[in-house]
Amino acid sequence: MTYSIMKLIELMDDQFPLLLNTLLERMPVIVAGEDIELVDDITESLTTLCSHRHKLVFWRDFTSESEILGVWEEEKHNYEVSRTIVCGLSGNLRLAMDRISHFAGWILGVPLGFTVLGIQVTENTLQDVTSHILKNSSNCGILRVSSPSSITFSLVRSTNSSLEVEKKIVNKILVRKKQSLERIRRLLTKSLRGLNVSNHILTAVLKLDDESEKLTQDVFEEEINNYVHAARRAVTLLSRIRLARELGASTTLTERNLYEAIGWDGGELPDLIQFIRAEWHEDFSDCVKSGALSGLGAWVDSMWGT
CATH class of the missing domain: 3.40.50 (Rossmann fold)
Structure with missing residues (x-):
């Protein structure tokens, strides 16, 4: 199996x-x-x-x-x-x-x-x-x-990850799968209303095990790709922050600015930084910090044409 x-x-x-x-x-x-x-x-x-x-x-x-x-x-x-x-x-x-x-x-x-x-x-x-x-x-x-x-x-050794992103992905899968299956069952039940079909046939029609697995797979891949693409956008932005720093600018990005710029709202910053390090072999931990930085938000917006 x-x-x-x-x-x-x-x-x-x-x-x-x-x-x-x-x-x-x-x-x-x-x-x-x-x-x-x-x-x-x-x-x-x-x-x-x-x-x-x-x-x-x-x-x-x-x-x-x-x-x-x-x-x-x-x-x-x-x-x-x-x-x-x-x-x-x-x-x-x-x-x-x-x-x-x-x-x-x-x-x-x-x-x-x-x-x-x-x-x-x-x-x-x-x-x-x-x-x-x-x-x-x-x-x-x-x-x-x-x-x-x-x-x-x-x-083997404990982890510092919050697992917030991963838990959120699982929750989204379970919720979206349940909602989709309920909609499908309602439509099927409605289409069979008034027909003289046995309970055996009705049960067989409403059994959606294969569809459930396919829905889970589709939603899972969608959520993983959303996270990967958001992280990739973060790499693009943070690599430019690093370049600006190498050119002499004392520039770092706030967590809020970063998440708004890449269109992501889940998980803790250290988890995202660690994922980027694993996926793209880059450590941008020195490019992001907590707190407000005046003027940087507008500069970030200009990078994306907003």
């Missing part, structure tokens, strides 16, 4: 925003479980949470660290190139450990109890994999798969 976004939200409940934040910030995620097919299924399914990124599969699309580091270098020099998310399937775990030392943006399957290229994968192996990843990563997520309907997620 392939895990849809709706299924992941339902199974993970309150842990889903943390998982989403971890993936958006391109922290490595380990998927560990004793069913190798299930582990690989979930490993690949998690890449759909970042549909705005280009998926690369280790040992299919690249086989060496120099290749993936080359992709990252291109990202650093070209804002327009597609960002990447890397999928490492269970059968290639040993190859990944032997060849890769930087796992930013990776989702890595760890099949507990299986032998992979001569290595018996145990809980000790999982600890070794985690330690190997943390040599060059500030944090790492571990998603434990006990059964198809039992999934838990945690970070």
Whole structure:
């Protein structure tokens, strides 16, 4: 079975925003479980949470660290190139450990109890994999798969993220999905009114499981893209603020000015700055501050032609 976004939200409940934040910030995620097919299924399914990124599969699309580091270098020099998310399937775990030392943006399957290229994968192996990843990563997520309907997620180290954006996305999905399904059911019920149809047929017509999953997928991708595009507008603006500072201007931007300029009203500023750092390899934390700055709002407006 392939895990849809709706299924992941339902199974993970309150842990889903943390998982989403971890993936958006391109922290490595380990998927560990004793069913190798299930582990690989979930490993690949998690890449759909970042549909705005280009998926690369280790040992299919690249086989060496120099290749993936080359992709990252291109990202650093070209804002327009597609960002990447890397999928490492269970059968290639040993190859990944032997060849890769930087796992930013990776989702890595760890099949507990299986032998992979001569290595018996145990809980000790999982600890070794985690330690190997943390040599060059500030944090790492571990998603434990006990059964198809039992999934838990945690970070090795605590996070400072408010998760406000991710929680807002989930809430919007649930509200908009419910509203859309209710409208569809009302229209279907109205169209069948007066017809002599059995309850069995009526139930079948009003069963909208497939539509529910598709709606969830569509709304999720729309909300993620809204966030990514707002962050991209912030990059455009903040890069010019930085240029002005390099030319000698003592200019910084307030959080309010920034959010108004990019048309975004959710989440805390440190979370947005961290997402930009992960997505575009830029740290603009010195370009934004709290408080009012006279005259800057009009200058920002002029950049957008308003």
